[in-house]
Amino acid sequence: MTTTVERIKSEISENPVMLYMKGTAMFPQCGFSARVVQILTHMGVPFKTANVLEDGELREGIKTFSNWPTIPQLYVKGEFVGGCDIITEMFQSGELSTLLTEQGIQHEATA
Amino acid sequence: MAMQAGEIEALIKAALPDASVTIEDLAGDGDHYAATVVSARFAGISRVKQHQIVYAALRGRMGGNCMPWPCKPQPLNKEPPR
Numbered sequence: 001m002t003t004t005v006e007r008i009k010s011e012i013s014e015n016p017v018m019l020y021m022k023g024t025a026m027f028p029q030c031g032f033s034a035r036v037v038q039i040l041t042h043m044g045v046p047f048k049t050a051n052v053l054e055d056g057e058l059r060e061g062i063k064t065f066s067n068w069p070t071i072p073q074l075y076v077k078g079e080f081v082g083g084c085d086i087i088t089e090m091f092q093s094g095e096l097s098t099l100l101t102e103q104g105i106q107h108e109a110t111a
Numbered sequence: 112m113a114m115q116a117g118e119i120e121a122l123i124k125a126a127l128p129d130a131s132v133t134i135e136d137l138a139g140d141g142d143h144y145a146a147t148v149v150s151a152r153f154a155g156i157s158r159v160k161q162h163q164i165v166y167a168a169l170r171g172r173m174g175g176n177c178m179p180w181p182c183k184p185q186p187l188n189k190e191p192p193r
Contacts, residue, residue, distance in 0.1 A: 067163060086158045 126168030
C-alpha cells in the first residue's frame with residue numbers, strides 16, 4: 001500500500017515538471033488549472049499531470065504536503081514552485097523561463 | 112468568517128515587524144481582502160515561501176479549502192530612507 005505522501009514524493013522526483021490539477025491537460029476542469037496548463041503548453045515544456053478530482057486523498061494530501069491551500073500546484077525538480085497566480089506572474093516576468101533553464105528543462109523562449 | 116482589515120494588518124505586523132501592509136477590501140463585505148506586504152524578510156526567498164510567511168502570520172484565519180486569499184508579498188530590496 002502506497003500512502004499519498006509516498007505517491008507525491010515519487011511523482012515529483014520521477015517527473016521534472018509535475019502539475020497537480022483539477023481535470024487533465026486535455027480537459028481541465030477549473031480555470032486556474034487550465035491557465036497553468038496553457039502556460040506550460042505555450043512554453044513547450046514537457047509535463048505530467050495528476051487529476052486531484054479522481055482521488056480525494058490526493059486532493060487533500062497535496063495541500064498538506066506543500067502547506068499550500070489551493071490547487072493547481074506546480075512542482076519543478078521536486079520543488080513546489082507555486083499555484084496559478086505565482087506561475088502566471090513568473091511566466092510574465094520571465095522568472096519561470098529562468099528557473100526552467102537553471103533546472104535544465106528544455107523549453108521554448110517565452111514571447 | 113469576517114475579519115477587520117486592522118486585525119489582519121496587526122497579525123501580519125506581529126510576524127513581520129518591518130512590513131508595510133496595505134489591505135484592500137475587495138468586495139466591501141469584510142470577508143474578501145487583498146493584502147500587499149512589503150518586507151525585507153522576502154528578499155532572496157521563493158514566492159511560495161513569501162506567501163507561506165504571510166499565511167502563517169494569519170494563523171489559519173485565511174480562506175477555506177477552495178478560497179484563495181489574494182496576497183502579494185513583495186521583497187524590499189531598497190534601503191529604507193534615512
